[in-house]
Amino acid sequence: MKQITTMKMPEKVVIPVSEPLVDVGEMVKVGQKIGEGEHSSVSGEVVAISKLPHPFGKSVLSAVIKTSGDVSVEFQPKKNPSPDEIKQIIKEAGIPAELSPSDIVILNGTDEKPYVTANHALMLEYPDEIIKGLKILMKATGASRGIIGIGVSDSDAMEIMNATREGGIETIPLKTTYTQGMEDLLKHAIIRDAEAMVSTVGMAKAVYDAVFMGKPLIETVVTVTGARETQNVLARIGTPLRSIIEHCGGYKGEPKKIIVNGPMTGVAQPTDEVPVIKGTYGILIQYDVQMEETQPCIDCARCVDVCPMNLLPNVLATSADNARFDICATYRVVDCVECGACAYACPSKIPIVQLIKYAKAELEGEE
Amino acid sequence: MKLVVSAPPHIREDISVEKIMWSAVIALLPVAIVAVYVFGLPALYIVLMSVFTAVLTETIVQKTSNKRITIRDGSAVLIGLLLALLLPPNVPLWIPIVGVIIAIVFAKHAFGGLGHTMFNPSLIGFAFLMMAWPTLMIPAPIPRFSTTLPYVLEYGASRLVETSPLAMIGALYLLYKKYIDWRIPLSFIAIVALSALLLRIDASSIFTGGLILGAFFLATDHSTTPVTKNGRFIFGAGCATLIIIYGHFGNYFEGICYSILLMNCFTPLIDRYTKPGERSWLRRS
Numbered sequence: 001m002k003q004i005t006t007m008k009m010p011e012k013v014v015i016p017v018s019e020p021l022v023d024v025g026e027m028v029k030v031g032q033k034i035g036e037g038e039h040s041s042v043s044g045e046v047v048a049i050s051k052l053p054h055p056f057g058k059s060v061l062s063a064v065i066k067t068s069g070d071v072s073v074e075f076q077p078k079k080n081p082s083p084d085e086i087k088q089i090i091k092e093a094g095i096p097a098e099l100s101p102s103d104i105v106i107l108n109g110t111d112e113k114p115y116v117t118a119n120h121a122l123m124l125e126y127p128d129e130i131i132k133g134l135k136i137l138m139k140a141t142g143a144s145r146g147i148i149g150i151g152v153s154d155s156d157a158m159e160i161m162n163a164t165r166e167g168g169i170e171t172i173p174l175k176t177t178y179t180q181g182m183e184d185l186l187k188h189a190i191i192r193d194a195e196a197m198v199s200t201v202g203m204a205k206a207v208y209d210a211v212f213m214g215k216p217l218i219e220t221v222v223t224v225t226g227a228r229e230t231q232n233v234l235a236r237i238g239t240p241l242r243s244i245i246e247h248c249g250g251y252k253g254e255p256k257k258i259i260v261n262g263p264m265t266g267v268a269q270p271t272d273e274v275p276v277i278k279g280t281y282g283i284l285i286q287y288d289v290q291m292e293e294t295q296p297c298i299d300c301a302r303c304v305d306v307c308p309m310n311l312l313p314n315v316l317a318t319s320a321d322n323a324r325f326d327i328c329a330t331y332r333v334v335d336c337v338e339c340g341a342c343a344y345a346c347p348s349k350i351p352i353v354q355l356i357k358y359a360k361a362e363l364e365g366e367e
Numbered sequence: 368m369k370l371v372v373s374a375p376p377h378i379r380e381d382i383s384v385e386k387i388m389w390s391a392v393i394a395l396l397p398v399a400i401v402a403v404y405v406f407g408l409p410a411l412y413i414v415l416m417s418v419f420t421a422v423l424t425e426t427i428v429q430k431t432s433n434k435r436i437t438i439r440d441g442s443a444v445l446i447g448l449l450l451a452l453l454l455p456p457n458v459p460l461w462i463p464i465v466g467v468i469i470a471i472v473f474a475k476h477a478f479g480g481l482g483h484t485m486f487n488p489s490l491i492g493f494a495f496l497m498m499a500w501p502t503l504m505i506p507a508p509i510p511r512f513s514t515t516l517p518y519v520l521e522y523g524a525s526r527l528v529e530t531s532p533l534a535m536i537g538a539l540y541l542l543y544k545k546y547i548d549w550r551i552p553l554s555f556i557a558i559v560a561l562s563a564l565l566l567r568i569d570a571s572s573i574f575t576g577g578l579i580l581g582a583f584f585l586a587t588d589h590s591t592t593p594v595t596k597n598g599r600f601i602f603g604a605g606c607a608t609l610i611i612i613y614g615h616f617g618n619y620f621e622g623i624c625y626s627i628l629l630m631n632c633f634t635p636l637i638d639r640y641t642k643p644g645e646r647s648w649l650r651r652s
Contacts, residue, residue: 257371263378270372289371295384295440298482301594302382302545310643314594331642340376347382348482354374 003121004221004232007247009067013042013238014052014275016062022046030072031216034063037094041218041236043071055260055274056267062275065238075214086140086211093210094217095203096278102141102197107134108186109150109157109201110176111223112262116282118223121232122201123150123157126208127164133204134169136211141197144168147190148201151176182337185308202281217278224248226255226285235276241283242272256289264340295348303342303352309335313342317352320359325366328359336360384481387546388441391584394537395448398576401520401534402527406456410527414451417463421447424471434480442481446470449489452528452580453624454496455506462503466492486631487588490624497621521576526620529576538583547587550599551606555582558607566611573619581606581623591631598634598641605630605637 017035022028024047028040044067051059081089087099107130109119123130134146146169150158153176161171174189183198190196202221209215219236228249235244241258245251259266260274261282303313312331319327336356343352402410425443429436438444447467454463470492478484497504506525524530541547556578563573586592586606593602606626613622 255368255370257373257377259375259377264376266375266377268370268372268375268377270370272368272370284377286377289373291373292379296480296482298384298387299590299594300387301548301589301599304594304596305545305548312594312643344376344378345380345382347384347387349379349383351374353376 003125004234005247006234007236007239007244009042009070010236010239010243012044012047012064012066012240013040013236014062014064014240014273015040015238016054016060016275016277017049018061020049020061020063022049022063024049028065030070031075031218032073033216037091039094039216039218039237040065041238042067044068053269053271053274055269055277055280077212077214081211083140083142086136089210090140090207092216093206094278095206095210097137097199097203097207098197099137099140100197101195102143103194104145104147104191104196105134105137105141105143106186106190106196106198107146107148107201107204108198109148109154109161110174111151112264112282113151113153113176115225115263115284116223116261118221118232118281119201120151120154120157121223122205122221123148123154123161126205127160129208130161130201130204131164131166131169132212133206133208135166136207137197137199137204138168143197145170147172149174149186149190182308182339184337185339220276220278220280222276222280223282224285225282226252226287227283228252237278238275240273240275241269244276244283245272245285251285253287255285255287257286259284259286264344265338292349294350297348297350300347302345302347306341306345308339308341309337311336313352313356316359317342317350317355320355320362323362325359325362328356329363333359333363384442385440388445390541390544390546392441392445392448394535394541395445395452395584397537398452398528398531398534398580399448401531402452402456402524405520405522405524405530406527409456412460413454413456413458413463413527414448416460417447417451417467418444419447420464420467421450421471424468425476428472428476432476437481440481442475443471446475446488446492449580449584450492453489453493453526453577455504455526457507458503462496462500465499466496469495482590484588484590485634486628487585487591490585490628490631493624494628497624518574524576526577528580529620532574532576532579535576535579535583538579541583547583548599550596551586551592551603552582554600554603555586555607556603558604559610562607562611566615568611568614573614575620577620577623578610581610581627585624585627586630591634593634593637593641595638595641595643598637601637601641602630602634605633 017038020035022034026046029043032040034040044065046063047066048064052062054060109123111117111119138146148171152173186198187196206217219234221232222235223232227245231248258269258272315331316328316333338353340353399414421443422438425438450466470488474488474491475484519533521530542549593599609626610622
């Protein structure tokens, strides 16, 4: 079975561009640079440049491109690039990766199971590309070790990666918890005392495409859960959620909530017109949404037991609620990674993450 | 299409305060039934009267103070049931009524209700009764039949909860579902067992229903016990140490109740001194 399905060309794409290099009415090709680190993912006519809804909330300046035909710019791969050239290529390709000198490059291959399986699918489908991409990242950062963290339940991915990997690259099984993917935690779970760079298997694939194919980052693998068919879709950047959901058979009923990225930290969208952007890995549709009433905290400490940062979420939430931000600061509110594990486990249904965000914002304002 | 926009997480564990409280009540029902089997109707009346008074008192308190009635969350029922289990079967029926009123009005709602209690309400009720009517709280001398099944059915029991330690096996379910924490019972039971071994205390005098109730149901009451992980170990160990001291000079059963109450006093202090520290690995860059 094919792990990842490819979408037919969407009618239009909406690509966020901070400083557009193209004008309305201009014709663009696939892979053409339209902004700093931004490329068109389709060929067609730029029909509008205006502020449009972005999956992370606020509206941002975006280019709307109406698709016609499938004409691509000529991709030019570079042979044997030096570390500095690699950095330049990655930047030019619009890959959001921070390359700093490291001893180790860690690739995250875990997913928010069972709602997201994009990383799992990527490893099954593109093992060679991921390994080569990782090699490139290691070369660019000067790292001698590469580590791929794979969920313990994904034994097939583990087998494939082990069969494909080369010297200097290790795979390690990771207990898939919702918070494992968070960068700092992943670093901590794998290694404590070394300079490490953390990326994902998807980014390694993008790096491969950029260096070996000369192709900028114009598509990404997205897991769609809650449509008629659950699928991993290779979607072009800028594709509206609606088109992807239609590709997966459409809605099962009247959708109540559409969430971009995982269920624990993802953002609920006001409309299905928002586009897939770089870094989008999941679309979750919910049909039955119940608003639960908040009850007082009973100090059951279930949140304390699940907190990956070893914080006291109950103390943070209660103090934030009482506007005692000084207490929040003492209890290291800044260390919270907002993974949502506490709010998930809370029997009183307290919006712990929002209270913590509120405290963080207040403390930042004071400084 | 009208979409709900709300903050993450977008999935929630299937858990509620009601579930936690009612599960504890259900876990305690078997021992109450054994008590009625051993002691007969007086035990039944004590249990029913305690629970009824608890629910009624909470309703009245919340009605008169214009608060939402929360008797459905099971917390009042649990307080009533726990107090009933601590009583001997020969107390007059007004004893549980007074004890429960003290527990609900003063120990629970005067402190701010569910989640704000400082001391375990059932134990406050028990301590009040012990001090006010010590003679009535003495278990009647019951002819001690030889028990054929120790820990399963104790005919020689003097209080409701002591009739069967094994009937509280439901506590394992609460542990499994993480409705109660495992750290407190672990250090609690471990220290008691270790001391009993070292001090050569007769197991039958210390491993009673009271100890099980204390370790799994009273010392794990959420708001009166520490929230930090290490604090919970300390709390259990503290309870156990005090029980051994109390028990050595007095009575093990009362020792269990008073040691937990005393440790409740230390809860804020324990929490403060076990506050999680700085993470060095995070702030490196």
